[in-house]
Amino acid sequence: MKLYCHCENIKVEVAKPEQVTSCNCSICSRYQALWGYYKPDEVEISIGSAGEKCYSWGDNEIAFVHCKNCGCVVYYRTVAGSPEPRVAINFRMIDETIAKEIPICFFNGKELL
Template sequence: MMHTYVGGCQCGKVRYEMSGEIGEVIACNCSRCGKLGTLLTFVPAENFKLLSGEDATTLYKFNKGIIQHRFCATCGVESFANGKAPNGAEMVAVNVRCLDDIDLDSLNVKKFDGKKY
């Protein structure tokens, strides 16, 4: 059974919900994630709904430009990003640090060496 989580940026302009199970989260060390300290979970795009703030987000692309990093133009928090899975399916990377009422200490964190890619 899928759980629905709600989250967003620090100032509250960007709000969203995602459906899924958060078993393992990714701690990537690429030049962006490593500096931001994100903990990521990935959901199919159809399991993500932006509730508010589409006009409040700013887009940033780097490296190969295939991930659309979206952050709040007011508070600067990147709470999610859009991209594609290796099989081509539309995915959303959600920063679980931005989900409401998440116990971060209960998460299983897997390190990903994004510096290689």
């Protein structure tokens, strides 16, 4: 599957996930993302000339990656040294009709994190 930010500066290619996750924690609820989880070697990411901007907070275990041009939250990645490296792709970056074909798991991050 190919996903990209609004201006197509950041492009991602991954296999279709079995499901995506909607989390209601303080940051995910603001981003309204649908996360598909992958190992780093399962994801192909291309960053265009506009670049990317990262945001990390709290325990600084993950960095949310935004397009520096259009501002879309495209993915997050675990920081270096993480015991379980992963990349979470924001599936709101794909065509809405494709997104409807992927089941959504709801995670209560507000209560559990």
